[in-house]
Amino acid sequence: MELHSFFNSSTSYRVRIALELKGVSFDYVPVNIRTGEHRKEAYVEGVNPSAAVPALTDGEFSLGQSLAIVDWLDTRYPEPQLIPAEPEQRARVLEVSQLISSDMHSVNNLRVLKYLDTVLNVTPEQKSEWYKHWVAEGMSGVERLLSKYGRLPWCFGEQPTLADCCLVPQIANALRMGCNLDAYPTSMAVYRHAISHPAFDAAQPGLQPDFVSP
Amino acid sequence: MELHSFFNSSTSYRVRIALELKGVSFDYVPVNIRTGEHRKEAYVEGVNPSAAVPALTDGEFSLGQSLAIVDWLDTRYPEPQLIPAEPEQRARVLEVSQLISSDMHSVNNLRVLKYLDTVLNVTPEQKSEWYKHWVAEGMSGVERLLSKYGRLPWCFGEQPTLADCCLVPQIANALRMGCNLDAYPTSMAVYRHAISHPAFDAAQPGLQPDFVSP
Numbered sequence: 539m540e541l542h543s544f545f546n547s548s549t550s551y552r553v554r555i556a557l558e559l560k561g562v563s564f565d566y567v568p569v570n571i572r573t574g575e576h577r578k579e580a581y582v583e584g585v586n587p588s589a590a591v592p593a594l595t596d597g598e599f600s601l602g603q604s605l606a607i608v609d610w611l612d613t614r615y616p617e618p619q620l621i622p623a624e625p626e627q628r629a630r631v632l633e634v635s636q637l638i639s640s641d642m643h644s645v646n647n648l649r650v651l652k653y654l655d656t657v658l659n660v661t662p663e664q665k666s667e668w669y670k671h672w673v674a675e676g677m678s679g680v681e682r683l684l685s686k687y688g689r690l691p692w693c694f695g696e697q698p699t700l701a702d703c704c705l706v707p708q709i710a711n712a713l714r715m716g717c718n719l720d721a722y723p724t725s726m727a728v729y730r731h732a733i734s735h736p737a738f739d740a741a742q743p744g745l746q747p748d749f750v751s752p
Numbered sequence: 753m754e755l756h757s758f759f760n761s762s763t764s765y766r767v768r769i770a771l772e773l774k775g776v777s778f779d780y781v782p783v784n785i786r787t788g789e790h791r792k793e794a795y796v797e798g799v800n801p802s803a804a805v806p807a808l809t810d811g812e813f814s815l816g817q818s819l820a821i822v823d824w825l826d827t828r829y830p831e832p833q834l835i836p837a838e839p840e841q842r843a844r845v846l847e848v849s850q851l852i853s854s855d856m857h858s859v860n861n862l863r864v865l866k867y868l869d870t871v872l873n874v875t876p877e878q879k880s881e882w883y884k885h886w887v888a889e890g891m892s893g894v895e896r897l898l899s900k901y902g903r904l905p906w907c908f909g910e911q912p913t914l915a916d917c918c919l920v921p922q923i924a925n926a927l928r929m930g931c932n933l934d935a936y937p938t939s940m941a942v943y944r945h946a947i948s949h950p951a952f953d954a955a956q957p958g959l960q961p962d963f964v965s966p
């Protein structure tokens with residue numbers, strides 16, 4: 539099994555955490571999205587028609603989109619299950635995961651920031667304000683959801699779930715970009731708990747083979 | 753059961769289609785996101801901590817995020833199942849759904865377009881180019897995925913799935929915004945098939961109680 543990944547991509551980071559939690563061994567295939575490797579024909583035709591990372595390949599099978607990949611891994615390698623089967627718990631996990639994936643991450647990913655830079659010619663200050671605005675919007679929602687429905691030490695109790703796989707990369711990115719996250723103490727408590735876990739540690743950008751320091 | 757919805761919200765539209773396909777009766781609770789009703793304290797505290805539409809409420813239970821809602825509906829009202837159980841088919845359905853939800857819709861939704869207008873002061877032409885750029889990026893991916901893995905008349909065969917619930921509102925929005933979609937014939941064939949279906953018809957923005965013409 540191969541994971542097509544970029545060290546600094548938070549969607550790749552989600553899947554790396556899931557693979558590490560499940561103890562599934564995989565080959566790491568670096569795809570440099572900064573230089574556009576994800577748009578090359580061989581990759582789009584042969585690996586991921588979405589032209590994005592991450593993508594998981596396993597023989598003839600190939601799959602893109604991080605949340606779909608974790609769902610597939612749950613079917614194939616059910617221990618530990620990252621999307622709970624119990625309907626209400628499952629709903630809560632998917633709700634937080636989709637909030638992070640759709641409402642927060644996608645507005646702040648590399649391709650959007652590049653568009654702001656190169657097409658709209660925004661200033662560095664405007665780009666930073668944009669980033670912080672969407673982090674604040676999204677984290678406020680996450681914090682309210684976790685305050686209402688969450689249960690520490692993980693987002694939803696004694697075991698990590700897909701919600702933690704999404705939250706940790708998002709918070710790591712926000713910290714790297716200089717966001718102040720003091721207003722989200724529940725989310726930060728989960729983050730601090732998670733990063734000391736061996737699977738979350740092994741998945742961090744700085745430990746990937748394609749890591750380059752900023 | 754109540755659906756908190758805005759007629760023109762494509763994420764609300766996804767859930768309306770799912771409810772109609774399953775024949776689940778619900779009360780329609782309009783939430784005007786243009787005037788910020790989704791940010792009012794009573795709504796955020798009592799209905800949806802994400803401060804967004806759609807939200808589904810059922811007695812004490814309340815859930816936001818369209819894909820999480822459809823997953824929950826599948827558990828509660830399994831017929832017809834919109835997220836297939838068979839692992840590979842399931843993976844394909846979730847992949848297309850997440851591509852639309854995360855990579856395409858969220859970059860072009862109302863709050864992002866408002867930010868472009870009011871904070872970055874872009875011109876109407878720049879805003880239109882932004883919208884069309886992300887539609888083209890996303891639809892290219894969807895079209896490649898459907899060409900490779902899809903099976904008409906629906907995205908994935910003889911029955912509609914979550915992928916169709918996501919694709920149809922996205923295409924309807926893109927057409928409304930004047931995008932040219934000639935380059936995506938497979939996606940458009942699914943769209944034309946879908947809109948004649950009674951459930952997809954009943955869910956369209958123009959037939960909702962809060963509809964106002966542009």
